[in-house]
Amino acid sequence: MDLQGFGHLLISGAWVTLQLALCSLAVGLIFGLLGATAKVSSSKLLRTMGNSYTLFVRGMPELLLVLTIFFGSSAVLMAVASQFGYDEYIELSPFVAGVIALSIAFGAYATEVFRSALQEIPKGQKEAAVALGMSKTKTFRRVTLPQVWRIALPGLGNLFLVLLKDTALVSVIGLNELMRQTAVAVGYTKEPFTFYLAAACVYLLLTSISMAGLHYLERFANRGYQGARS
Amino acid sequence: MNWDWTVIGQNLPKLMDGALLTLELVFFSGLIGVLLALPLALLRVSQTPWVRVFPYAYIFFFRGTPLLIQIFLVYYGASQFEWIKESALWPILREPYWCAVITFGLHTAAYIAELLRGAIQSIPRGEIEAAKVVGMNYPLMLRRIILPRAFGIMMPSYGNEVILMLKGSALASTITLLDLTGMARTIIARTYTPMEIFLSAGVIYLIISALIIGLFRLLERYFNRHQHWPSEKPKNLDPQLIDKS
Amino acid sequence: MNLKHTLASVAIVAATLAAPFTYAADKVRIATEGAYAPFNFIDESGELKGFDVDIAKALCEKMEADCTLVAQDWDGIIPGLMARKYDAIIASMSITPERSRVVDFSDPYYSNSLIFVAPKKSKFNPEKVSGKSIGAQRATIAGQYLEDKLGSKVSVKLYDTQDNAYLDLASGRLDAIVSDQLPAYDWLRSDAGQAFEFKGEKIDIDDKIGIAVRKGDKLRQKMNKALKEILADGTYDRINAKYFPFSIY
Structure with missing residues (x-):
């Protein structure tokens, strides 16, 4: 495949794609944990909030979400800021808007994964922790959380692969990630097939590396179980 | 920020036009998807290793790359080659509508094939063995036992896949189609009311997904009706055989 | 870099x-x-x-x-x-x-003005556009002009980037595009734009x-x-x- 010297453009784009995916993963995990905690909480208000979050976001196209956050955020942010007496023009950069949109989408699906993981932990363990005199936060940190990670990992791994591909949508709002850099190269060379195929290969490479990494993480998370199961 | 209800009211008919195109795209691509997924899944469960290579590569490619790349490969990529432009395919490929339907169909086929493979492999062995014992050949067994059972098993996850395709169909707007998202973007370029129009479009997507979920509940009932046998009265039986007690 | x-x-x-x-x-x-x-x-x-x-x-x-x-x-x-x-x-x-x-x-x-761009060999005439496929970049002045002034007569195609519109002009899907005149002039002088030319007079849009x-x-x-x-x-x-x-x- 002859990339006519545009290879470095694809590499720099892939680097931005990777940063975008990892930032969205970090923020999205927080959204997911918050969403799941809200969904299993005893407060009806929190449960409703959690449920409407997942319902709305999972029914809305990711592209629409990216566009709404990028083009709509200025109006909302300026309205909020003017309440505090700040009347300047505010705009989110495509990167920030992309991270927000992708992590909201990731968070909605992660909420479900975390929720079912939380419910899979036997009640007896919590009771045992109470009997040992552990506080609620300590129980969550020492008993619940470490196990939630293990149970949720395969589900989260799949979601990360989806996220990695969804980063391409952020090209539509002008972030110079892999997809957009490819479009730039196409603009110069007029060889769309060659370059989009090359970009597809880069995505496949990223996906494969992530899959290998996830496999390793899962083995690591399950190390306490391997002996008993085999 | 002033929420503008009138701009929503004025543009609702346009958004509905867009929604109609979205539904069309999802329907046709779903049809192509199932038709393609069938041979893919059957090759994928084959006993011969080299037969499994093609469906595996196909599924790996379409599940491992962004849909946006795939749609650009078909739409812009096809026009790189003169021989395509001179071939009989060009009248189809020059239309963004068909490019979208083809791409979405190829894309969703990869996912459906995986669902179908999982379903086929989870059919209880006994049922296959029973079919062999009564002397069914492979095509008959496929038609009478394997496929009906597999469709029943995969129906709930297939519903999810259709919802994902519905969301993915928003990418049609990147190749000039005026689907629900494309229509919303076009309206906003003039009215500068992104929040109102995008959120209205979001609500319409939500309603469409609710309808799809409802439809699949019905389909699920139909394919798995043998599991609900008490609710069905054996109407066509000889009346004398019906237990009156 | x-x-x-x-x-x-x-x-x-x-x-x-x-x-x-x-x-x-x-x-x-x-x-x-x-x-x-x-x-x-x-x-x-x-x-x-x-x-x-x-x-x-x-x-x-x-x-x-x-x-x-x-x-x-x-x-x-x-x-x-x-x-x-x-x-x-x-x-x-x-x-x-x-x-x-x-x-x-x-x-x-x-001042920026708009203009039609079409293949040199095409007989595209800005006076007779009815039924043609015409493209422009979305959310630009050219895109608005196309929709407002010609929306009822032609098939309007809107693209996310100008480059994509050029690609479709080259592929033959579009009969012409409406574009900002000055960047288009530059593009026509590039290698990629050799087969294309301005059609008709520039359109003054008070930009x-x-x-x-x-x-x-x-x-x-x-x-x-x-x-x-x-x-x-x-x-x-x-x-x-x-x-x-x-x-x-």
Whole structure:
């Protein structure tokens, strides 16, 4: 495949794609944990909030979400800021808007994964922790959380692969990630097939590396179980 | 920020036009998807290793790359080659509508094939063995036992896949189609009311997904009706055989 | 990023850092984008070049100001002005009501107009467009013109980027595109644009390009005065002729 010297453009784009995916993963995990905690909480208000979050976001196209956050955020942010007496023009950069949109989408699906993981932990363990005199936060940190990670990992791994591909949508709002850099190269060379195929290969490479990494993480998370199961 | 209800009211008919195109795209691509997924899944469960290579590569490619790349490969990529432009395919490929339907169909086929493979492999062995014992050949067994059972098993996850395709169909707007998202973007370029129009479009997507979920509940009932046998009265039986007690 | 680019950024950073320590009559920091050939771009030696840049330099000479040019990404170009990173933007910015709310504009220093572009071998006639497929970039003035003026007669195709519209013009899916005249002129001179040409006369849409300064800044009056001078003494025409064989004022 002859990339006519545009290879470095694809590499720099892939680097931005990777940063975008990892930032969205970090923020999205927080959204997911918050969403799941809200969904299993005893407060009806929190449960409703959690449920409407997942319902709305999972029914809305990711592209629409990216566009709404990028083009709509200025109006909302300026309205909020003017309440505090700040009347300047505010705009989110495509990167920030992309991270927000992708992590909201990731968070909605992660909420479900975390929720079912939380419910899979036997009640007896919590009771045992109470009997040992552990506080609620300590129980969550020492008993619940470490196990939630293990149970949720395969589900989260799949979601990360989806996220990695969804980063391409952020090209539509002008972030110079892999997809957009490819479009730039196409603009110069007029060889769309060659370059989009090359970009597809880069995505496949990223996906494969992530899959290998996830496999390793899962083995690591399950190390306490391997002996008993085999 | 002033929420503008009138701009929503004025543009609702346009958004509905867009929604109609979205539904069309999802329907046709779903049809192509199932038709393609069938041979893919059957090759994928084959006993011969080299037969499994093609469906595996196909599924790996379409599940491992962004849909946006795939749609650009078909739409812009096809026009790189003169021989395509001179071939009989060009009248189809020059239309963004068909490019979208083809791409979405190829894309969703990869996912459906995986669902179908999982379903086929989870059919209880006994049922296959029973079919062999009564002397069914492979095509008959496929038609009478394997496929009906597999469709029943995969129906709930297939519903999810259709919802994902519905969301993915928003990418049609990147190749000039005026689907629900494309229509919303076009309206906003003039009215500068992104929040109102995008959120209205979001609500319409939500309603469409609710309808799809409802439809699949019905389909699920139909394919798995043998599991609900008490609710069905054996109407066509000889009346004398019906237990009156 | 190659070495040239790195050198360019180093030079720009160095220039920006050095600026506060050079005392002259008047210090003016001017931002441009550097990615909009032929108006502003960074050449192989890492220097800012182009029509905007030449105009900026001519204006500074007339104002007898000590000017520094910086490259700034388009997205952050207005916020940067307001945050006092620089004092003026000369970057082919259209004067729009939305922008006028946050910045002040000088008198226009050139006008943008629209024009049809189609393959040389095609008999496309802007007078007879009914039933044709015509493209433009989404959310641009060209796109709005297409929808408002021709929407009922032609099949309108809107693209996310200008490059995608060009691709579809080349593939034959489009009969013509409507585009900003001046960037299109540049594209027609590139290798990719050889098979295409302007069709019909340019379409005046009253899109004026101005210099942006902070609200209430007196720099605006100085810029306007200098602009009048370069228009009067032929400096403007000389710069114009360097880039376009027709007047763009």
